[in-house]
Amino acid sequence: MQPQYEQLKQRFQHIIDLDLINSLLNWDQSTYMPPGGSEARGRQSALVGVLRHQKLTDETTGDLIDQLLPWAAEQPAGSPEAAFVREAKRTFDQAVRIPPDLIERAYAHFSHAYQVWTTARPENDFKAVQPELEETLAISRAMAECFPEREHIADPLIDLQDPGMKAREIQRIFAELRAELVPLVEAICDQPAVDDSFLHRSYPIDRQRAFGEQIITAYGYDFNRGRQDLTHHPFMTKFSLGDVRITTRFDEHNFGDGLFSTLHESGHAMYEQGINPAFEASPLGIGTSSGVHESQSRLWENVVGRSLPFWKHYYPQAQALFPDQLGDVALLDFYKAINKVARSLIRVDADEVTYNLHVMIRFDLELDLLEGKLAVKDLAEAWHARYQQDLGLRAPDDRNGVLQDVHWYAGPIGGVFQGYTLGNILCGLFYSQAVAAHPKIPTEISQGRFEMLRDWMQKNIYQYGAQYTTAELVQRTTGGELTIQPYVTYLKQKYGQIYQL
């Protein structure tokens, strides 16, 4: 082994550990931190970010990478060693281009903007966040402009989340998907509306929580290496491969809100918990892209957690836990209710079919903002206009409009939303491969067992972390390139059946 390789690994261990420490600062901020802690937390988060950036962009890091490139080229393609140097170089190149004062400005601002949003959202006060968003956009553009070779101004930001993906390619894929979704949504919305009123009866929160935690334990989420806490906006985070946490929220009058959040985040978490332990605190010790990550959260939330086989097993348990609320509801009515398709205002509450339309609106608005076609002051109205156009609805206020998602208030504008729909597409693709390899997966699921599916994901996706890129994972599992077909087939079959199209 090259001595430089060991030195680079040691150096990246510190860099990644600083990232993971920052994740703890953020987790605490979102779960337990009292209001008085916010100013210092922003400052401390910025400090850790700067130290990380200094370590990463230190000349020594670049020298070590340069020295290792010829050696890495001789390693077997796809080997951890070659992948390590590739990811180290990508991370270094990304960081070395962004000046430290911009990083510091970004960290401090995002933490502040998040605090402003947490009060502006309930108060429906877009004006309060407007200056924050203007600074966020300025920072986002400044970050993108550090990469003048880019094709599109969003590409460097997209590359941070979905390495190798480009705005133009995503636009092409999204257009293709939209052409399939729009008629499907129309056909469904022509059918009589499904009754889901019983999902809004009173469901005691402690039981909701226990039920969700029981299911994700069966999925394979390891509570010895994680935990679930409460927050405003559910997320998964990680402080090491041995400490991968999820957060959720519960609404007493919404059966699905907390449960499907828990299932969603458990998918993210199982991906991280499943990574090869040898990749701990290295650039390979992380899910390879936002898209692949979402493929797993959507898999366990929707493809498994909203499937008929799943509820064949779990519905009797749900009825036993909530006899007054679900005792009079038949399985098929429940199944239809949790899969009810409707044009709606809130992305995270949207059904599987319309969900991608919500994402496309945000993706397009991000591009418009970055391209300078849309000013932040007009964003709230542009949001309403696009909802009217794409979903035929206008939110009564900004709380249910542009203020609904945390993302733009806690990080850059750009590169944030495409991963959700790429994730759905990848999910359809990976799931179809898993079922092709193990046709009994749906039968297993109907018995409350998930080993076959999880093991396929573990073997083909999870263990590799960032060893393989998204495109390589697709190539290895399907022998081809990214295609929307399995996902579209999945949607048409499932919803064709439910709505008898």
Next chain:
Amino acid sequence: MQPQYEQLKQRFQHIIDLDLINSLLNWDQSTYMPPGGSEARGRQSALVGVLRHQKLTDETTGDLIDQLLPWAAEQPAGSPEAAFVREAKRTFDQAVRIPPDLIERAYAHFSHAYQVWTTARPENDFKAVQPELEETLAISRAMAECFPEREHIADPLIDLQDPGMKAREIQRIFAELRAELVPLVEAICDQPAVDDSFLHRSYPIDRQRAFGEQIITAYGYDFNRGRQDLTHHPFMTKFSLGDVRITTRFDEHNFGDGLFSTLHESGHAMYEQGINPAFEASPLGIGTSSGVHESQSRLWENVVGRSLPFWKHYYPQAQALFPDQLGDVALLDFYKAINKVARSLIRVDADEVTYNLHVMIRFDLELDLLEGKLAVKDLAEAWHARYQQDLGLRAPDDRNGVLQDVHWYAGPIGGVFQGYTLGNILCGLFYSQAVAAHPKIPTEISQGRFEMLRDWMQKNIYQYGAQYTTAELVQRTTGGELTIQPYVTYLKQKYGQIYQL
């Protein structure tokens, strides 16, 4: 203002922020971290410690301090500027004198020794910790020897916790106090034993918690700048002056355990919450010594929280909250029970009067070990002999003897225990001054109001953080030097009344 002063402040902001970040890593480890997180957490905590040490001992830090010394000498005595340079120099000297390999040896060893102790204690196995303690003693002596100008080998270790205090002075003070305590304990123990069995009835934990949190809110602990969580060993910690947290534990069958822990930690926390916000993330933004810190925890736990005026107000509430447990107990019987004095084996469970005898045993043994008068192999037996001599009791085993306290198994031997008794003495002193200034304080307390007392502490102690040393605070508040008299008077009055001496 000197430009070097601003540079030094900026530099110390980073140093202190790294300390505060490490506090969050430790808080999370003690409250919420799943078992799988432990290995990485140790690695990450060490990384933050190393970064902090590098920043602190960097040549630039020393140069800036040297350049500022003449300027600082011209600042008004006791001014924040003079105090900043004094504390910066003390912190720098402490860090730079101890060679990095000794620091590394110490951290690695303490962490290992702690692990050994966690199993040796329940197994009552002093032999298992003996080699660990021998290395701890060697490290402690080596650390002290980095300061050859010391009078006594314990002085540099004491200075880490109680700056300016010296072993010989503490011995003199402790001898004086012992001469008062021994006859008082004897007189009390000649009286009939107090019945406190009702404190061990079943007290639902959620109510215990609510009761304690209601009281510390009335004390003035600010939950907007703090919170309380559960842990094995209660502690106070701080991530900024706006985020000062406490932890506690509850025992359903012990009314006092959780409540008095909460009151105790709230005293530490109110001290930190009260520090001048201008001292945020500076060496002045922290309680000035272990002794002054304990003076505040013991004040709000004992002098207030175990006083008759306090319970005149709170006992009816306690009875309303726990009618089955306390409904048949008269106020005076309750008051006697929570102040029951008895010779016992465990320091943390000891009453106000005998507590200091426990501390003195440990302090004397620390000095004997450091001076080479006592070998580690004879420590367990020396412990028993001292308990026999001072408290008339011999523990049945080492688990209730030398293995009971974590301190020697998680840090150096020396400088650890004196702060507890200095704190009691300082508490008596500060409280008597507050009451002299505001004789209505006990009346206010009997109405469940604490503003007068807290404001006095805020004005005379809290706001200054480390701006004034312990000796300076004593001088400013009393016009003289540290004296045990107010504390002894307090003990004699309170316990003379309870035990009708």
